[in-house]
Amino acid sequence: MFEKVSPLPPDPLLGIMAAYAADPNPNKVDLGVGVYKDEQGSTPIFPSVKMAEAHLIESQKTKVYVGPAGSPEFNRLLPELIFAGAGSALKENRVAAVQTPGGCGALRVAAEFLKRLRPDATVWCSNPTWANHEPLLGDAGLKLASYPYYDKASGQILFDQMMSALESVPAEDIVLLHGCCHNPSGADLSQDQWRAVCELAKKKGFLVFIDIAYQGFGDGIDEDAFGVRLMTEQLPELVVASSCSKNFGLYRERTGSLCIVTQEAKQAAAVVTHLNKIVRGIYSMPPAHGAAIVETLLANPALKEQWIEEVAQVRNRMKSLRKAFADTMQQRLGEDRFRFIEHQQGMFSFLGISPEKVEQLQKQFSVYAAGTSRINVAGLSADNLDYVADAVAAVLD
Numbered sequence: 001m002f003e004k005v006s007p008l009p010p011d012p013l014l015g016i017m018a019a020y021a022a023d024p025n026p027n028k029v030d031l032g033v034g035v036y037k038d039e040q041g042s043t044p045i046f047p048s049v050k051m052a053e054a055h056l057i058e059s060q061k062t063k064v065y066v067g068p069a070g071s072p073e074f075n076r077l078l079p080e081l082i083f084a085g086a087g088s089a090l091k092e093n094r095v096a097a098v099q100t101p102g103g104c105g106a107l108r109v110a111a112e113f114l115k116r117l118r119p120d121a122t123v124w125c126s127n128p129t130w131a132n133h134e135p136l137l138g139d140a141g142l143k144l145a146s147y148p149y150y151d152k153a154s155g156q157i158l159f160d161q162m163m164s165a166l167e168s169v170p171a172e173d174i175v176l177l178h179g180c181c182h183n184p185s186g187a188d189l190s191q192d193q194w195r196a197v198c199e200l201a202k203k204k205g206f207l208v209f210i211d212i213a214y215q216g217f218g219d220g221i222d223e224d225a226f227g228v229r230l231m232t233e234q235l236p237e238l239v240v241a242s243s244c245s246k247n248f249g250l251y252r253e254r255t256g257s258l259c260i261v262t263q264e265a266k267q268a269a270a271v272v273t274h275l276n277k278i279v280r281g282i283y284s285m286p287p288a289h290g291a292a293i294v295e296t297l298l299a300n301p302a303l304k305e306q307w308i309e310e311v312a313q314v315r316n317r318m319k320s321l322r323k324a325f326a327d328t329m330q331q332r333l334g335e336d337r338f339r340f341i342e343h344q345q346g347m348f349s350f351l352g353i354s355p356e357k358v359e360q361l362q363k364q365f366s367v368y369a370a371g372t373s374r375i376n377v378a379g380l381s382a383d384n385l386d387y388v389a390d391a392v393a394a395v396l397d
Contacts, residue, residue: 012371020368028366029384031375034183036246036314036347039381046249048307052297056289066288068279069272070099074291077298078257082212082225082242086232089261096260096271098279099286103213103243104136106258110209110239111140112278113260113271114174123174123209124166126150128372130183133176133211147175150185152352152373155340157187163200171205179212179240180224181346184374188218188345194227198234208235213243216311217318218345221247236263244294246347247311253290318347321380328385332393347378357395365391 010018016032035043069075075097079090089095100106114121123142125133126149138144147169148161169175177197182188189197201208210228218224231238238261245251258275262268279286297303326342341349351358351373361367367388369375380388 016368016370019362023366023368025366027384027387029368029379029388031367031369031377031379031388033379034347034376035251036249036378037376038378039317039383041379041381043251044249046307046310048297048303048310049248049250049293051306052293052300052303055300056292056296060292063288065285066099066291068098068276068285070286071288071291071295073299074099074295075257077295078242078244079259081221081298082215082228082240082257082259083232084229085222085225086229089232093265094262094268096262096268096275098258098272098275099291100241100256100258100279101254101283101286102245103211103241103256104132105254105283105286106241106243106256107133107136107211108140109258109275109278109282110241110260111137111142112282113275114207114209114239115141116274116278118172118174121173122170123176124169124206125176126162126178126182128184129176129178130211130213137176142174150182150187150350152350155187155344155350155352157189157193159189159193159196163196166197166200166206167204169204169206174207174209174239175201176209176211177227179210179215179228179242180218181214181348183213183346184348184350184370184372186341186344186346186349186377189227191226194230198227198231201231201235207237207239209239209241211241213241214246214346215242216247216308217315217347220315221308221311232261235261237261244290248290248294248297248307250290250293253293254287255290255294318377321377321385322349324385325377325380325389328389329392332389333396341377347376348374349377350374351392353392353395360395361391365394367391 020030038044079095079097122145123137124145124147127146147165148158151158208231215224240259242257244255260271323342326339329338330336353373355371358369358373
């Protein structure tokens with residue numbers, strides 16, 4: 001059997017990681033890997049998370065399974081963080097929530113559920129979208145299509161083209177939206193644009209599926225949930241996948257959530273039974289530790305306030321880096337070619353340069369980015385920003 005198995009090409013980002021690790025250049029800069037990094041280039045543990053974990057370790061009395069749906073307290077507290085401004089759905093018990101292994105787990109469980117309900121449905125994803133959306137949704141058997149979203153040349157959202165494409169989406173299909181801090185472009189819908197998409201969804205009847213992986217990294221915890229909360233109040237049904245990897249820094253703990261908003265409480269109760277069955281057939285039970293940290297933190301008002309401030313510090317640093325990079329590139333080029341980066345959100349942006357120039361950045365300057373020219377803004381720092389700007393300016397000549 002196995003003699004017929006041939007190796008697959010490596011994941012492009014894993015290849016970047018390996019090349020970066022092997023590069024002896026002391027000035028090398030990693031703008032490719034999609035995790036938050038501080039000024040020292042490390043991915044820190046939030047102090048509030050460390051305190052919550054210490055309390056958890058001291059008080060925890062068992063390592064018994066948490067069940068397919070995960071921790072009931074986590075499934076109460078995290079939806080409150082996401083849907084707080086759309087409280088009627090929570091108060092009326094119309095939100096079916098399960099704890100998942102990261103946002104990836106939430107996406108895959110949702111895909112399996114939607115495939116069973118609508119086996120012929122197509123999921124419409126933004127062009128571009130996060131690279132892992134395709135295997136997570138497509139490998140469950142769902143058909144995928146794309147709608148225009150972002151123009152790399154101008155750094156702007158193609159909103160009119162997006163709306164025109166969504167006008168043709170059938171009622172039985174599903175539209176995937178990024179809740180905030182769009183990955184990979186960093187270009188987010190405005191509140192008015194969210195309202196327009198919401199009205200279109202009401203008119204056309206398609207199901208909206210929101211992936212919110214960076215709540216708090218854009219404009220704020222509440223501000224970043226605007227689209228989710230608007231659609232929860234305005235639409236009869238909604239699917240929301242969320243991640244605690246970034247805003248709680250719990251990457252390796254694999255902590256996420258899937259929430260299905262239904263029209264009635266009895267529907268939500270029924271949905272949970274189906275989600276539990278799907279979970280049982282994939283990974284049986286979710287890991288408990290990360291979710292226990294989150295629920296410990298969110299249940300403690302002082303720790304929660306501290307965490308909100310720590311997320312704000314991360315957010316403000318990235319905003320500062322965006323402005324500094326745009327300003328520095330303006331000084332280098334004498335034009336505002338990269339000003340759009342300042343006005344985007346979260347960790348990611350496109351430089352808008354060719355794959356050949358991306359390769360030139362790597363070979364000549366040891367500045368590593370994805371071949372699409374997507375960069376992780378958090379990989380910049382006060383120490384390397386001038387060097388990166390000089391490198392980018394050089395390959396543009």
